[in-house]
Amino acid sequence: MNGTLLQKFIKLIADYVGLQIREQDYDNLCDKIFMRIKSLKLSLPEQYYQLLKSQNKTSKNEWEKFITLLTVTESYFFRDRGQFELLKNVILPGIIKSKEASNEKVLKIWSAGCSTGEEPYSLAIIVQELIPNWKDWNILILGTDINEVALGKAREGIYSHWSFRLLEKQIQDKYFDKFQGKWKLKEQVKKGLSLTI
Ligand SMILES: C[S@@+](CC[C@H](N)C(=O)[O-])C[C@H]1O[C@@H](n2cnc3c(N)ncnc32)[C@H](O)[C@@H]1O
Known part of the structure; x- marks a missing residue:
């Protein structure tokens, strides 16, 4: 050309x-x-x-x-370990504390370029781990991407072992069900949180 x-x-x-x-x-x-x-x-x-x-x-x-x-759609749960550690240990606890103090239980997180969904679902898992009464909150986790095929997989929420390479087994068992040789995200992770992809 x-x-x-x-x-x-x-x-x-x-x-x-x-x-x-x-x-x-x-x-x-x-x-x-x-x-x-x-x-x-x-x-x-x-x-x-x-x-x-x-x-x-x-x-x-x-x-x-x-x-x-x-597009390159490489993704897995908690892919950028450093970023997720920071979110889990510093950023989100800080935001949650200040929201609780002002009694404004609203949390909105955007995963821009969410690919096949591992990133927004990792965020959903962290949020549920950090906020035991998350059902009393108004939480939105939004995943967006330009790759429609990746988004379709994200909405399905079914993953092979490769996506779990960094996820603790105990967390995997808690949030996923075995499904036809793979793992399917439990509905509770999507429900209530308003997880929109
Ligand atoms: C390498 S993946 C990363 C997925 C996820 N953020 C992670 O870190 O695991 C990059 C994703 O960004 C998406 N992307 C690239 N440019 C974009 C744009 N302009 N708007 C929305 N999504 C975009 C791609 O389609 C791809 O799915």
Whole structure:
């Protein structure tokens, strides 16, 4: 693909989904563009560019597929151990204490780029561990992502052992049920907390 067209793709992606493609990923991007071109049986990259650019239903559907290829959805429970330790031991206890003091039992947490759900569900687990009477609170944990396939998996809440590599067994048993060789998040984790993905 010529450099000018590649730059047009990069700008379109940045404008449409906010993803910044780094120079070292240009070859990878070209591979993904050509994968979609092949799948759609188009003959030229320019045709694919025009398809993405046209703001209609076909283009919207194609963006969903393209985004699935472009995004990296690696996730597991309590993935960034340092961040979660800070949230569990410092940030959330501080917020909870001040909310309790002002009798304003409202807590809202946003997992932006939540992928397959391990991050918002880790947050839900921490919140339930930190607030024994969490049912008396108005708690919203919001998970959002541009990758619709990942969001579908997040809503399902079913995970293989790989997602649990950092989770204590006792917490896994408490919040998940065995399900067809995998683990399914207990409904209680979603219910009451208003866990929206
Ligand atoms: C590597 S995963 C990280 C998932 C989770 N936050 C974690 O740390 O385990 C990055 C996620 O961010 C999403 N993402 C990237 N850019 C995004 C954007 N502009 N808006 C929403 N989600 C985005 C991707 O689709 C992907 O699922």
